[in-house]
Amino acid sequence: MARQITIEEVKKHKRKNSVWMIIHDDVYDVTRFLNEHPGGEDTLLEYAGKDGTQAFEDVHHSEDAREIMKKFKIGTLPPDQRNKSIVDCRSYTWVFLALAGAIALGVVWKKYLSK
Numbered sequence: 001m002a003r004q005i006t007i008e009e010v011k012k013h014k015r016k017n018s019v020w021m022i023i024h025d026d027v028y029d030v031t032r033f034l035n036e037h038p039g040g041e042d043t044l045l046e047y048a049g050k051d052g053t054q055a056f057e058d059v060h061h062s063e064d065a066r067e068i069m070k071k072f073k074i075g076t077l078p079p080d081q082r083n084k085s086i087v088d089c090r091s092y093t094w095v096f097l098a099l100a101g102a103i104a105l106g107v108v109w110k111k112y113l114s115k
């Protein structure tokens with residue numbers, strides 16, 4: 001079974017001497033790949049300690065790239081942290097619903113008080 005690595009742990013590896021990143025809930029140590037990356041060292045460093053899934057997919061990496069990355073996989077996120085490293089839009093929906101609910105309650109309350 002793959003070693004479980006938390007987001008907090010990944011965040012600690014954001015410097016050039018140790019670069020970890022999350023791609024599709026898996027954790028990669030790309031330190032040794034920095035100066036081999038065809039897309040440049042800086043693009044990888046930009047996502048050091050972070051989730052690079054969106055950036056990785058935006059660039060449309062080849063099957064070769066996906067094969068190469070397997071060599072650098074060191075673990076996977078714990079189940080309760082999967083998919084959370086990318087901004088989860090659904091959480092904003094809840095904030096919006098809570099605010100709308102509060103406003104609706106306020107309106108009803110004011111009407112009731114003004115009687």
Ligand code: HEM
Nearest residue numbers: 028038039043047052055056059060061062064065068069
């Ligand atoms: C383990 C992670 C990664 C691996 C193994 C990897 C590997 C590669 C490989 C093999 C290429 C050559 C083209 C191809 O085969 O698709 C490439 C290109 C590229 N990569 Fe990555 N990559 C990784 C992560 C990232 C991330 C996080 C970014 C962030 C934006 C990135 C940005 C780029 C760019 C911009 C190119 C295009 C270079 C060009 O066409 O001039 N890569 N990468």
